[in-house]
Amino acid sequence: MPHFCHWLSISLLICQFSTCGWSTIPSRRFSVADSLAIQRLLAHVEAFQSGPAARFGTVALSIRRVSDGTELIGYNARQSLPSASTLKLITTGTALAVLGSTYTYTTTLEYDGSIKDSVLTGNVYIRGSGDPSLGSWRFPNYFDLSSLLEYWALAVKSVGIRRIQGSVIGDASLYNTLTTPDTWPFGDLGNYYGASLSALNINENLYRVFFKTGRSINTPAPVLRTDPAIPYLTFQNTVTTDAAHTGDHVNIYGAPFMNQQWLTGKVPIGEPANEFSVKGALPDPAYFTAFALHQQLQQTNVVVSGAPVSVGGGLSTTVAATGQRIKLTQHQSPSLAELAQQTNFQSLNLYAEALLRTTALTLDKTVTTTDDSIEALLKFWKSKGVNLDGFRIRDGSGLSTVGALTADNMTGILSALSREKTFPQFYETIPVLGQTGTVRSLARRTAAAGNIRAKSGSIEGVRAYAGYFTATDGERMSFCILVNKFTPGQNRVVTAELEKIFVDLVNLSGK
Template sequence: MHRHFVLLLHYFFVIIPFCRANPAADSVALQRLHATVNQLQTSSFVRNGTVALSVRRVRDGATLLDYNAQLSLPSASTLKLVTTATALAVLGDNYTFRTVLEHDGTIKDSVLNGNLYLRGSGDPSLGSNRFAEFADAPTLLRTWTEIVKSAGIKHIRGSVIGDATAIQSLPVPDTWVWGDMGNYYGAGASGLNFNENLYRAVFKPAKTVGIPAVLLRTEPAAPFLKLQNNVKTGPVGSGDEVIIYNAPFTPLVFLEGTVPAGVAEFGVKGSLPDPAYYTAFALQEQLTKTGVVITNQPLAIGPGRVLEPTGSSTPAIVPEAKRTQLHLHTSVPLAELARLTNHQSINLYAESMLIVTGNALAKAPVTTEKAVQQLTRFWQSKGIDLSGFRPKDGSGLSTVGALTAANLTGILSAMTKEKSFLPFYDSIPVVGESGTVKNLARGTSAVGNIRAKSGTIEGVRAYAGYATSADGELMSFTILVNKYQPGSLKGVMGLLEQIMAQLTTLTINE
């Protein structure tokens, strides 16, 4: 046995210089795990790319196996684990976002001589239909309208204003690509988000492939957008092949790609360029439908520019006046938002959490860049080595953001010492059972024994979370695969599933 250990250590530390193993763990299982990781790295699937793995025992943070674990690589959506962990640790799992309907001025003879405001706090779930027990967008608009009317207001001699000043950062990190920003998954974070800042563009495909598809409408209506439709009809069953090009605060939208033939209508999801303005617009539309007269056009205040219905940009001039609260809407607790973020991988939720957490840590409004700095300092204060930690956002959508596998397992191990660890742990999907890893590693020992967040951007496949060893120890792990060969995903996934199953066979008690 002693000779076996000597040969094994020689293999780990001499033959593979970027690999480090803990001899206290079971040597045979570790050797098997290392061999599979090395098989992936040397395979034709990743011959021009990089595989990194880090595994730690969370009880004491001891490293069990590091393989290229100090190399900075794209994290994709595994970065959401860092964002949600930090938000829960800093804000607490019972933290809630609050949205206030309020007015300034005075009410006399059914006339509000002033402005009506919807003041947000960065709630990414406001108006979402994901929470059955809370109000979706149409319900909230009706509720707010009823409250305005019950206050005796029949005429607003002012504006309906979306107040997004709670977040002073521009909505989209400056490293996001244009091909993402106009699509639903590229929705930017605002101080006043609504209906997850999305809309649907509904097309009527032609009967013949290659013929232009007619743009019928948007849902909800967004007449302030200038839609340039270049979408054509694709083959039957080809699905959504549309890319929407748009940037924050700009009304011009380009729709490119194809929608499938063989259906009467086909919808694709885009992101609203100014959510705060849209929220004010939608509320004004609802109020007007019920007979409330409003003198001015809707406005939005906050960072960036203000969109008018014509698409022009003008500053909102809002008098400094005390506001009177009419209604308070409270979100579900942060623990539930974190669960949804990690199960459904919603970029908007992660970006909102990053900024709000950064604001709390800095005790002042911060940009995305400053929020990342605050997050970094928070974990460094816990003793985590964050050399090579270079994220550019909170969701991992940025293609230039990077971290090391050791960074992420270090944070995950440290999180087990925080009061909010259990809600965080519960927020991570179970391999083979839930979330984006529901169909992963079926029929292996990984099912039910690993909680993992997946990460996928072009050429990147990543997983991180917690695994339970064969002797009941909790481990944190991160595996990053960068620049695998096009068309090789099936082979890559087969080895990744094998790696996850082998994690659960380790025996790591000293």
């Protein structure tokens, strides 16, 4: 059965096939140029769907006029499919709409107990509020990890503390349950892109592990060190050396709160200094924060008698309070607009999960889980009149392989976002095709380059893009393209077909 039908006489009727049968989009009049542009687009989509790259999978497309929310073209647009990281558009857009573009996170350094003769009889706390950027290197005017630790240590010493008869405590108790979505693949959890959310994130919850590359292929590549230093982590390492210029083929297996990690795969020979590093996920970011500050204090001659401790995030650990906490200093994050831009430009899973949870807690103070957070997001968009049939997301980032939405869901929410007062800021967080972010290398030297704002998404067997473009008549349009279960080994073909579609988009009229 064909996936679209059209009649070229007075008007053009675009049809789409869904699991419930044919559904139609209201007919309208088109100029000859408009009709040819739509024919060309749909011909490319149909050729893509029936060609070798996608014939065993699904190609879905939705194009919607932003001004009134009318969907103009739909192709498999009601089929629920994995969104991959295009979901971050919904997460960041919702966060901006609910929290405002100037929202910031606050991390507080505190102590309890009493200070006498330079001795604190009590504990020092780092209390998190969910800031995903704390200690990150991405923001030039903010503390990176080393500068942050130095700043905190100075704040402790500035009130005369030279000895702590207690512990440094990483307080992640804002989230009192496990924060890792239960549908994330186990094989992702030890890697940086699968880093679990904490109420006290640090250094984007990642570290680097450095390998010594062997002198020949298939020889062992032992672990040299980690950066930052994490002496309490242990590794079971079977990584070997591969041919030169083969890149990172290491997988790190781990889980939240587990200090044993497994290293498998290969690293390339002939790297500078015969070293090669890959990024892993901190198993307990709050504990590492406490550990790192404990170490920093010791290095600056502040003695800490107790071992570092973390609380929250589903741990059963509790700490006996020794009086009211007193604030030493606070750290403010970059603005939400800046955080959202990094989320979308760099496709940062941790940031997306943090924004989902923060947004949900603002909408509903009783939220305690990822599922609760998703439910709060659903209620928000249903209250705006968006059709969410087929909307089955499982996280805020799109890393879940079982989460899904329809192309129609995506363009519906993107169009609704245009009516929010924070839309101008949201629009700027989306990369420009052929120029910035994860889409900077796509469709270069074509009419689409510079004329489409798009978030990319890619997980196993999935390529997805969503965002906005301006039609030939000046109308702003939202779009979503989902490609699911494309043929293995056909990545270049998929890219070429998508670039044709991008060029077709900017030749459409929105009227």
